[in-house]
Amino acid sequence: MAFVRSLVSTLGVLALYVLQARAATTISVSSTASHSVPTTLFGQMYEDINHSGDGGLYAELLQNRAFQQVTPNTAAALNAWSAVNGAQLAVISDARPVSSALPNSLQVNFPTGKSGAVGFSNSGFWGIKVDSSWTYNASLFFKFPTATSFSGSLTLALKTVSGETLAQASTTIKGSQTTWKQIALALKPTKTASDTDNVFTVTLDGAAASAQTVNFAMLSLFPPTFKNRPNGMRIDIAEALADMGPSFFRFPGGNNLEGQTVATRWQWNATVGSLLSRPGRVGDWGYANTDGLGLLEYLQFIEDAGMEPIMAVWAGYALGGTSVAETGLKPYIQQAIDQINFVIGDPAKSAPAALRASLGRTQPFPLKFVEIGNEDFFAANSYTYRYRDFFGNLSAAFPSLTFIATSDVGSPVLTPKVEAYDVHVYQTPSWFAQNSFYYDSFARDGTKYFEGEYAAISTNPNDIFGSVSDGRLPFPTVESAANEAAFMTGLERNSDIVFAASYAPLLQHVNSTQWTPDLVSFDAGKVIKSTSFHAQKLFSLNKGDEYLPSTLPSQTGTVFWSVVRSNADKSVIIKVANTVGTAAQLVFQLPFNNVASSGTLQQLTGSQTASNTPEQPNLISPITSTISTGKTINFNAPGFSVSVIKVQVS
Ligand SMILES: *[C@@H]1O[C@H](CO)[C@@H](O)[C@H](O)[C@H]1NC(C)=O
Ligand SMILES: *[C@@H]1O[C@H](CO)[C@@H](O)[C@H](O)[C@H]1NC(C)=O
Ligand SMILES: *[C@@H]1O[C@H](CO)[C@@H](O)[C@H](O)[C@H]1NC(C)=O
Ligand SMILES: *[C@@H]1O[C@H](CO)[C@@H](O)[C@H](O)[C@H]1NC(C)=O
Ligand SMILES: CC(=O)N[C@H]1CO[C@H](CO)[C@@H](O)[C@@H]1O
DSSP states (O other): HHHHHHHHHHHHHHHHHHHHHHHHHEEBBBBOOOOOTTTSBBOEOOOSSSSSSTTTOOOOOOOTTTTOOOOSSSGGTTTTEETTOOOEEEEEEESSBBBBBBBBBEEEETTTOOOOOOEEEEOBBOOOOOOOOEEEEEEEEEEEEEOOOOEEEEEEEETTOOOOOEEEEEEEEEETTTTTHHHHHHHHOOOOOOSSOOEEEEETTTTTTTTTTEHHHHHHOOOGGGOTEEEEBHHHHHHHHTTTTSSSSEESSSSSHOOSSSSOOOOOOGSOOOOGGGGEEOOOOSSEOOSSOHHHHHHHHHHHTTOOOEEEEEEBBBBOOOBBGGGGOHHHHHHHHHHEEEEEHTTTHHHHHHHHHHTTSOOOOOOEEEEESSSSSGGHHHHHHHHHHHHHHHHHHHSSSSEEESSBBBBSOSSSSOOOEEEEEOOHHHHHTTTTTTTTTTTSSSOEEEEEEEEOOOTTTOOOSOOOGTTTTTOOOOHHHHHHHHHHHHHHHHTTTEEEEEEEEOOOETTSSOOOSSSEEEOOEEEEEHHHHHEEEEHHHHOEEOOOBBBOOOOTTEEEEEEEHHHHHHHEEEEEEEEESEEEEEEOOOOOOOOEEEEEEEEEEEOOOOOOOSSTTTTOEEEEEEEESEEEEEEEEEEHHHHHHHHOEE
């Protein structure tokens, strides 16, 4: 019996050993790089959707500040504005507007029989953050439509919705002022508001202003901005974006480049120069764009955040379905040439470049990539001639640039030969794991690829564009981050042909959303970095210089990895994505003479459906620890995780 028990026990141990040996996957890493990792590999895709720009990255705090693209004398034209203490407000088409680009103004009738402050307020973009460490720049234009003998104090203030004054400043205005005059006042709050339920108010003393009529235009309220740029970016959002270590910024769209109609397309020249000369436009996502965040502001921000631009030009197709006929393309091709010259042209040779210099920027911006249109797989038939004519003319004018096509790869067949494609995919989390080898079979024929938009958006494969209840994710989850990371290991492996990749959409104001999930969410007061953001950041900050081939993961498996070398700090970086709930045992074998005995492990993990949300913005974030390393690294990848192991080698 003792012998039998011992035999059984020995067999049991053996069986366990065999099971464990089978469960652990051994991965040999090559010490010879197959290709260098493009410096542009991981970046960001931006367009104004979900109030990403107005109400988001662009720091202006007033919504509908200049009554752009609204219908006068409608309630909708007063969006975000309210009367204070009985004033009568109307957005009018002004016979003598503040500028031809801004034809509307706010006409305020001050009623008789009032005392105290009377005027109007703006509720911001679903709130206004009031911080006592900030000084706010408030400004507006006003005029009296007919001269009066009025003289009195105009007060600008920040107040809580319950009426407590947090900051105010006043100046005297006179009824003799019948032409537009700008006033600018600094607002310094005496205390920080407990929440963002605050408003900006513009008031006169009700008794003194009895029966007066005053017109207002182009009102503005700016907090301090990222890198102190006037007309600049909201600090917390800009810092969050820069924190990802992105290499590029794709802009200005996205569908929002296209316009629903040709007339409402994004036009670079309508977005530069004085704010008074920017008409704004009806954006593609259901709200007016001020274009305060214009071409120069984009380029400045991209530079300030250490990125390079991937800029799109409008290419003859509007989202509503109109394709410009080939015979009509010429002015649009010229507008694209002008747009590119604004960015990189020589002020001595090009008027758009001279305009850039006149706005304070003599030196060209660095620009290597220009995208011809957006998602032209929606208009594939007309893209054959639109691509041909745009590419032909633009590449002749700018031979050093790389141009990116936006139709499906190889369909339709485009001529001249495509230099680079922008590929988009919104899918289930598991699609990303199952397609980690998507690019492995692509021909190495000189064409490069930009994975310009991708995201795991729904867990329901039958309805990936359905509502939240169908499985559409309100925020990225740990599962989506892990599966996107699996796909990204494939992008790294194929980075000999994939030169850039960006999750989309980038930004979302949680109080006005057209599309979920998004990489970074925010409200008037705070920023929420998603699980997918953290995965992007782990890849972006650890992209290394050279790809080191290793034993391939199983294409149908659930655990994926990639290995790169960083020459700068003589390290090897191993990334592992475990896309399911079961832990996986991996053994990495590094063929170097010297491998440090310990390295760092950065790991993002959590329960499958966990997300960072406005209520729990920091629920999931990567944890850094020390890991035992050597020529053989035993690594246990927890269920639903993204891990980055970094170890010094020589
Ligand atoms: C904005 O959204 C947040 C989160 O959903 C919500 O708590 C808040 O009440 C909303 N604010 C406004 C002004 O709608
Ligand atoms: C606010 O005004 C000050 C003083 O004029 C100026 O230095 C600063 O650049 C302005 N800030 C912004 C964001 O415009
Ligand atoms: C921009 O330029 C186009 C011609 O390329 C012109 O039709 C349009 O009026 C201009 N827009 C503004 C606001 O200057
Ligand atoms: C430039 O565009 C025009 C107008 O669409 C077209 O006729 C011409 O062929 C294009 N030139 C090149 C080199 O593609
Ligand atoms: C779904 C949703 O939030 N839609 C909003 C998008 O933004 C527009 C304009 O700000 C709102 O009117 C919609 O309600």
